[in-house]
Amino acid sequence: MLLAAGLLGCTGRVEQAGDAWLNRSQQDPALSGDGRLLAMISELRGRPTVLLRNENGSIQPVPQLRRHQPHSSPSLSWNGRYLALITQRGQRRLAIVLDRLNGRLHPLPLPGGRDPIRLSLAPDARKLALQVADQGQWRVEVLDLSEMLEPDRAAGAALTTPAIEESP
């Protein structure tokens, strides 16, 4: 009953079509939590490479990630400080997190030498979910990054630790 009532036209509005802002194939979209930044995979010189698109429509490459293609499965934190994705290192695939604030790369090798297939970074960058192959099946594993990365929270979001009170 719910479905019969629900399968109606949604009044969503297309803000910007792809070919208006980038005249090449684009795949694997990932919005930041605040919606201001879009990560995607596009072919650069024939190699699938991650690009970022700002709210104003400008496209920017990610200088720290000019190598180690093919790139896949990008994921952004709330304000876009962190970009997680899968890169290629020799014969292996490697998940990495780029801190765009300081340009630092955090490689995330998986125990047992397994290859990541897809990933998703939590908006606050405290956790990362990975899809891996395990005994012929797809599995999802979650990693705790809280000791590795500073959080990237929405403005005004509640903190998990109490604020320091000012002395009177």
Next chain:
Amino acid sequence: MRHLLALMVLPFAIQGCAGPRPKPIPELNGLLRQSVSGRREPVLSQRWLVSLSQRGGRERVELIDLNSRRPVPLPGLNRADALPISVSLSADGERLAVVQQREERTELVLYRRSVGTLQRVPLEPPGVPRAVSLNGNGRRLAVQVSRGGRWDIDLIRLP
């Protein structure tokens, strides 16, 4: 004495090189292996994990509350004649965007959990959706669409 000093410093030097490492969450990862024969396409928000889980040879959208570590019901979403391809969710877990195959066509739908409604999101110009991403408040959506043999990404504002 010099050797003793070197032995004392070495463990700290090694730890300093390695830095903090990502830590698996065994209890949660054990739960994610239970009662499914496969799980893929994970998407995390603060409190929620959504993925496509395979049970009894059928794939369905499954939403897990990371606080209670339990799946939550999604009435009206996993229809018997629908095959999910890609899924995303808002930060509060209220909105899920799904690309699914149904009746031999591929469609983009928006599911609102609190009211259990499923709405088709039209693509203009028409195309075949493949992968979807929602932003935190669930009001912006990016979708990969096939048009004329090429992949585009559309940005859609939702009411």
